[in-house]
Amino acid sequence: MREPILSLRGISKSYGPVQVLKNVDLDIHAGEVVALLGENGAGKSTLSGIIAGSRTPSEGSMTWIGAPYTPASPREAIDKGLVLIHQELKLLPELSIAENVFIGRWPMKNGVVDRHEMVRRAEEQLKRLNLHIPATRKVAGLSTANQQLIEIAKALALNAKLLILDEPTAALGGAETEALFEQVRKLRAEGVGIIYISHRMEEIRQITDRIVVLRDGERVCEFADSATPVRTIVESMVGRSLERMFPALPEPKDKVVLEVENLTGANNAFRKVSFKVNAGEILGIAGLVGAGRTELVRAIAGADAIAEGRVLLDGKPLLAKGPAGAIAEGIVMVPEDRKLQGLVVAHEIGENLIYANLDKLGSRWLTPGAKRKFAKAAIQKFGVKGKAEQPASDLSGGNQQKVVIAKWLARNPRVVVLDEPTRGIDVGARAGIYDIIVGLAREGVAVIVVSSDLEEVLGVSNRILVLAQGNQAGILSREEANDVSVMELATI
Amino acid sequence: AEVKKIGLAVANLQANFFNQIKQAVEAEAKTRGIQVVTVDAKGDGPTQVNQIQDLLTQNIDALIYIPAGAAAATVPVKLAKAAKVPVINVDRNADGAPGDTFLATDSVASAKAVCDYIIKQAGGSGNMVIIHGQKGTTPEVDRTKGCMESVKANPGVKVVAEQWSNMWSQDEGFQIMQNMLQANPDVKIVFAQADGLALGAAQAIKVANPSGKIFVGGFDGDTAALEALKNGVFDVTATQQTQKMGRTAVEMAVKIVGGEKVPPVQLMDATLTTKDNVAGFIANHP
Amino acid sequence: MVAVDENGAAPKARNPLVFLSGATGPLLGLILLCLFLTFASDNFLSLRNGLNILDQITVLGIMAVGMTFVILLGGIDLSVGSVLALSMMVMGWTANVAGLPMGLAIALALVVSALCGLVVGILITGFRVPAFIATLAMMSVARGLANMITDGQQIVGFPDWFMMLAIDRHFGVLTATVLLMLVVLFISWIFLRYRAEGRTIYAVGGNAEVARLAGINVSLVTIGVYVACAVLAGLAGIVLAARLDSVQPSSGLGYELDTIAAVVIGGTSLSGGAGGIGGTLIGVLIIGVLRNGLNLLNVSPFLQQVIIGVVIVLAVGAETLRRKRA
Amino acid sequence: MVAVDENGAAPKARNPLVFLSGATGPLLGLILLCLFLTFASDNFLSLRNGLNILDQITVLGIMAVGMTFVILLGGIDLSVGSVLALSMMVMGWTANVAGLPMGLAIALALVVSALCGLVVGILITGFRVPAFIATLAMMSVARGLANMITDGQQIVGFPDWFMMLAIDRHFGVLTATVLLMLVVLFISWIFLRYRAEGRTIYAVGGNAEVARLAGINVSLVTIGVYVACAVLAGLAGIVLAARLDSVQPSSGLGYELDTIAAVVIGGTSLSGGAGGIGGTLIGVLIIGVLRNGLNLLNVSPFLQQVIIGVVIVLAVGAETLRRKRA
Ligand SMILES: Nc1ncnc2c1ncn2[C@@H]1O[C@H](COP(=O)(O)OP(=O)(O)OP(=O)(O)O)[C@@H](O)[C@H]1O
Ligand SMILES: Nc1ncnc2c1ncn2[C@@H]1O[C@H](COP(=O)(O)OP(=O)(O)OP(=O)(O)O)[C@@H](O)[C@H]1O
């Protein structure tokens, strides 16, 4: 058998009393793509960080191309050819794309940064990912997807021998994902070793050669064949059997709750969108990345200004402005980015639940008792794994997402908008969130779900509205909708 | 009773004048075997009130008090009186609550002499500017009064600008003079109410490089200023008897605590000092 | 902003140190400092000196409460020293030059202070001027206005009862001004901990966008906080006027940095959303006790500056290291 | 920190305004201000007055360069005024009291300044003390030390050639000190734009964690920047000493806020990562021209404070509104 390029032996990592990784062994060979799977908090990112020199293991050893490997800093790892694309976006918004791609290793000529060369080489990398924008542009203002692609370009430019992709597609749509896979296959052919982390099972099957599963910081099993049935993989991840992903949808009631008429966004990101959502109905919104889905639902929820058109609730136009106005009328939103828009991560879970309900507690006095009672009820109802007094940052992504949803549901909203509700969330937790969504519909709430995960929109929606470049391409019924029909509309 | 410990509350140690007094007080106290506790208000009235509370806590037998601002002057005296500690005001006094005695230079007369001198040097007429000390303090009020007497006696002199400083410092003198020169390039006479201000003003004039000679008068007899006077940096000052003031302050403390009666106000002369007589003061500061 | 609902009773705290929320490090520092001074100076540990210290921190204490609000919100206010001076001059002018009753003069001073805060708040929320710049500008403007009222002149001599507020020790213990500070501290503590409005400040300071999306009127909260801070600075000006029995437009120069230092030493984070009034009280006490102690120990004035700088760093650095290790 | 590779030629700028990078709003403001003053005052538009303004901004200009580095990094430095004073006193003492040659005295002053920056940098990186607090403490410590050197006394009388650096207008135009400022500005501009080390500052200021993960030694960059800022403050002290022909420990009081204001007016963002030297030059000029103009117009010093505050807000507010709309 070939020698692995990277070997991990007995890697453990503790934060204080909490042991996050336990005795993990891992081998990566040149020219293979290894999937690293596990629930939220299983330790995937921690392990990646250790390999990439941004965290130090508490115990264990590593070898890299035959030599002992103990990186003291990311720089050392990068110099040796181990490159990590982080789960969280790591770009500098005020600098140009080119500078971001070459940060810390600017091309030099005569002692100064060679800007010309830098831009040329950056654009070369962008083209590999089918991204045709000038590299002199500032990163600020680019869509999440484009930023993710730049992040990937940044790693490609480093000529890595080992590339770790930590949930690279969480913010990507089908076309971008395909472009990325093409590059991954090319790199594999060139002999680069790749660790691929994702919660999207269909991707695993498409791109990886081998699957390693982590559970609670331990390596629990390995599947040498990526064709292993998804159910088997998932069960090894969550440690129990999982019956189904999507619950059965209830029949929508015959009463329109939300009506959107000719809506156009302030920055023209979407134009003349019209639709209705009934009580107990789930409307999915699909589209390619950058199609304007986020902008549309933010406008409905009062987070952004509207240029034209109106939003009606129970047939009456919404007058009050801003999120506060929408919330008062019963329209609430679970935003796209839970860390920046959904939660004050440094604050307690209980506090976070309260922030959206300050007017709903009966009194402007917040006694600790009342607060705890409120928080406990919400935590129990949604099965959040955590205590009211814990900071939200302690929670895994899935549990954080549940807190964001929970903070709204105490208000008994009429309309709930969820933007990418399961981004970065593991399969087990995902099923829990689908249960909540469908539960809402069952209670008669009008629900809108925006998602880049096609399987998800298809699985959870009564109808699907497709946006293409800001235009309403069509609305498909559950019967009409499948991956082909949605993609056809999305790429008009 | 006997004096064992004196509290010395100084307005702002960064002014050389106060520093000289501080050094004189400490020297005199040493020869008499008295302990001195010094605090510096850095020009801030409220800070000085706090500091004097702290001095009183330490059971001082007498307080030598140079008020920091014009405003807060009365409160420390009242606090000391309440604690039955006698107060010797130096350089500045407060209307409402004067100390047991007040030692200062006769600023009115001396300022008049300084202004007389520079006006005469300038030929008895011309545009004049005044750089005041900290507004409302005893020396500022008195020096303005004295100088204006001289200005009134010389109808050819016109005061074209006046500005006030906060710290009596060279920095401020420089800044203020520079600003004044911009608006009034034809100034001939400058009265700066302290040597720090005068030195700053003289330098600002030098930097501006005006066409005609500008006459600058100061006040105090600061160590550095006397040297500068010798070198012709500026023209005249009034040398205050800081050593004597310091000595007398300690002496008064001893007398008052000993039950002797002392006069409520004791004004000392300042000597008009120019290039011609400066050497004596450099060798031996009064 | 600091009104309390009469019907609401503060619930019992489970932990006796609950009011400190994260300022246990500074508390330890304060205790060590007091212990040291007790041994080093005969005069330190006495009722009289304790009361003196309280007198000496009133102005700082009241300003620091307002600054706590602002810093919790993730902002900063450099204008407090100037607003204090402006408030003093408005009061002095109204009472002594215009000859109106003292009560009216005080009310007017507070209204003018509130206006300063309002302008700052509107600049920050409406015109997106960074707080640092908006309050730096207000620092210059309010100082200029304070000077213009009397052309730089001080005003002395208020009614006797007014000065007595800062001198008379009721029941031999507390002056009215110290009592005022304690009341301000207590109400603010209750307000921040138990009122919905108080929690809103934490939410906005923690993450303004999250707060906005949660339906909180971020602009209103921000404006309210800057107004409260300015009013408290104005109130501190009134207290200072009583203490000095006079007003002068150069008062409060450089107080902004003292105030910010007190709040940060007390464990409130400059990035907002974490900290509280308990810590601020400790921060104020550390500064007050340190200054008092250095005077009692007869440390030379210049060396005092050095020591104060070192202690500030120690207080903040130790707390950070402690948190990092925990 | 500010060295330039001799062989490195700056590549041609494609856009003549490239050095402004986002400070076009302030530039417009500056032009309007100059136009207004040209009509309002006969004395404004003259070579002599122009040179005067240049003389008057040298100290601020040099300090503002260092502050630009710090603010680009997302930091702040409140100690510059005190470090300036300490540097002056060290120089004065070494030259006049210890009697060593002037050149050595200047070198020593700069070394002491660098040490101040080093201590601040280590506190920030090693002990995680917030920059605001670390530099606030250094502000107090350096001021105390400056005072202790001569027990608060000023020192006067340096060699004639030294003072002439600030007075002699070579070729009838530039004094050595103005030339020094221009050289500092130019080198820093090149450094920030074209040297890898300069770009690193932008990267760290944009997001320190991103920079760290990209392999940049964030601590080293941070320490380097604070050292550079302190050395430039020290250098400004030398210039001020030449200009005043004397040194005194109370110099530079309050300069930190002026300096920060100049940098921010010039469009450098207080949150770090955006801005540059071109904008700082404009910010410094706005402050310098404004002060000069208000003096020429004979505006009273108190009203000047008000106007300066208003202009600061206008300059920053206008730029923010412009960007928002764009
Ligand atoms: N700095 C830290 N201090 C304490 N605990 C931490 C720290 N960083 C991570 N953890 C914990 O370590 C565990 C593993 O986290 P990690 O981010 O590696 O999970 P993951 O498998 O990448 O999850 P996800 O799928 O959500 O990205 C989690 O329980 C997390 O809360
Ligand atoms: N702050 C911004 N400034 C300028 N353009 C923006 C900004 N935010 C988004 N856009 C652009 O608006 C368009 C719509 O973006 P939006 O985020 O709504 O798309 P989306 O369909 O929700 O996709 P995503 O998966 O990225 O959320 C995109 O072209 C995007 O580049």
Ligand SMILES: O[C@@H]1[C@H](O)[C@H](O)CO[C@H]1O
């Ligand atoms: O009389 C003194 C001196 O002139 C000193 O320079 C400053 O304070 C004044 O009160």
Ligand SMILES: [Mg+2]
């Ligand atoms: Mg992860």
Ligand SMILES: [Mg+2]
């Ligand atoms: Mg989106």
